[in-house]
Amino acid sequence: MKKNKEIEVHSEETTRNINGTTYPVTELYIGKKQIGSVLTYGQKEFQSFADDENLGTSKSMNTAIETIIRRWNLHEQ
Template structure:
């Protein structure tokens, strides 16, 4: 019997965070009510991904940063 893949809706919320006196734009990713990760926009081509306060790395685009969080989430679920 083959399992059928389910579509999962990922919701994004934009917010701002103060880190060491600097304000950064943060994109939070949610599946349902559970926050699965955050992306800090350090610059136009520097997006830092975090999952459960663990740094996942830097991406050149927001889309790549989102993809890295979703991949990590899939590995842990």
């Protein structure tokens, strides 16, 4: 049976200007590699991206981050 390996994910906060409006963005990294980002549109609207692929909208930051990590797990292993 394959043993699960723990990985450390860290985040950095930044902003992105889209059509004249500035939005907060949380970028997710494993080591020095960026695995995705979450753009915060509103109080309950979080857009997930990985490698310029739109992964959809979530109602919470935690769900958006989980979406990115799941996608990374499927494609990197």
